[in-house]
Amino acid sequence: xxxxxxxxxxxxxxxxxxxxxxxxxxxxxxxxxxxxxxxxxxxxxxxxxxxxxxxxxxxxxxxxxxxxxxxxxxxxxxxxxxxxxxxxxxxxxxxxxxxxxxxxxxxxxxxxxxxxxxxxxxxxxxxxxxxxxxxxxxxxxxxxxxxxxxxxxxxxxxxxxxxxxxxxxxxxxxxxxxxxxxxxxxxxxxxxxxxxxxxxxxxxxxxxxxxxxxxxxxxx
Numbered sequence: 001x002x003x004x005x006x007x008x009x010x011x012x013x014x015x016x017x018x019x020x021x022x023x024x025x026x027x028x029x030x031x032x033x034x035x036x037x038x039x040x041x042x043x044x045x046x047x048x049x050x051x052x053x054x055x056x057x058x059x060x061x062x063x064x065x066x067x068x069x070x071x072x073x074x075x076x077x078x079x080x081x082x083x084x085x086x087x088x089x090x091x092x093x094x095x096x097x098x099x100x101x102x103x104x105x106x107x108x109x110x111x112x113x114x115x116x117x118x119x120x121x122x123x124x125x126x127x128x129x130x131x132x133x134x135x136x137x138x139x140x141x142x143x144x145x146x147x148x149x150x151x152x153x154x155x156x157x158x159x160x161x162x163x164x165x166x167x168x169x170x171x172x173x174x175x176x177x178x179x180x181x182x183x184x185x186x187x188x189x190x191x192x193x194x195x196x197x198x199x200x201x202x203x204x205x206x207x208x209x210x211x212x213x214x215x216x217x218x219x220x
Contacts, residue, residue, distance in 0.1 A: 027077045028104065031111070039065070040072035041218040045169070049211040050085075052178055055171025056216075057127060063120045066113040067129055067137060067165040074139060075213040079104075084200050084207040086187045088180040092148065095130060096210065097140030100197030105139070109193075112138045118161035122151040125168040133157025143168065143175060178208045 027035055043060045061068040074080065079099055087095035098105050112135050122128055126144050129137040134157060142162075144151075151162045168175065182204055191199045200207055 025077055027073065028079055029107070031073070036069075036073065036111070038069070038073070040069045041220045043219045044072060044215050045217040046075050047214045047216050048080075048171075049214070050174065050178075051208045051211065053171065053174035055174045056169050057166045058169050059127075059166035060120075064116050064129075064163040064165045066116055067163060070113050070137075070139075071141075071165055072215070074108075076215050078212055079108075079139065080210045081212050082197060083210045084187075084197065084204070085178050085209065086189075086192060086200065086204070086207060087142075088178045088208075089145075089183060090180045091146055093142040093144055094175055094178055095140065095142040097130065098192050098196065099139070100200070102194060102196045105193060105196070108139050112136055115159055116163050118152045118163045120164040122148040122162060122164060125172055126164045127166045127168070128162040128164045131156065131159065131162065134159050141165075145175070179206045181206060 040059070040061050042062070043058055045056060045058050047054060047056050059068045059071055080096070082100040083096050083098060084100065085094050085096045086098065087093070089095075099108075114135055115131075115137070120126065122144050124144055124146050127141055128144070128151070130140040130142050131137045136157065136159075153161055187200060187204055187207075
């Protein structure tokens with residue numbers, strides 16, 4: 001579940017935002033405080049198209065308001081297009097989040113969200129942010145492949161628990177088909193941060209990936 005912040009990231013994020021402000025998607029490359037402050041709907045249904053098939057998740061703002069606000073922003077703007085499921089641990093979790101572009105990942109790592117309490121349990125099909133310490137949630141997620149209630153109270157970096165943000169409502173069989181063959185030699189997260197999908201394509205070519213995310217319904 002490690003997702004640690006790195007020194008100097010915020011300065012890099014500011015620099016990248018300045019360069020990319022005129023890019024094709026300012027919501028991803030130059031997010032303003034006003035953009036990030038927009039609350040998500042009470043809940044929303046997102047369709048996640050992957051290399052293995054499509055699954056649907058419903059996000060619930062009452063479970064983790066800041067977490068769901070961030071997820072709504074990222075998924076609405078297709079941040080995860082191309083993201084690999086870089087950790088698939090059978091009988092535990094499937095983890096993803098890195099966009100595959102080191103510059104974009106560094107920018108968002110410099111925009112973490114505050115910690116929140118755990119109000120729902122990490123049961124099978126439930127999705128939560130990964131984190132490695134205080135205020136380290138940014139864009140990496142994990143999906144519980146089994147009931148993992150122990151994660152509700154697990155301590156990491158002085159923070160207790162992993163707050164769920166939503167649940168898979170269709171397509172758990174798709175997730176069960178994700179390639180788990182790199183368990184004994186998993187990708188190195190520092191190398192993903194530095195080299196992105198180029199590293200994953202070269203060293204871990206069978207990883208499944210996200211094609212696109214589409215928000216298909218919102219409840220307000």
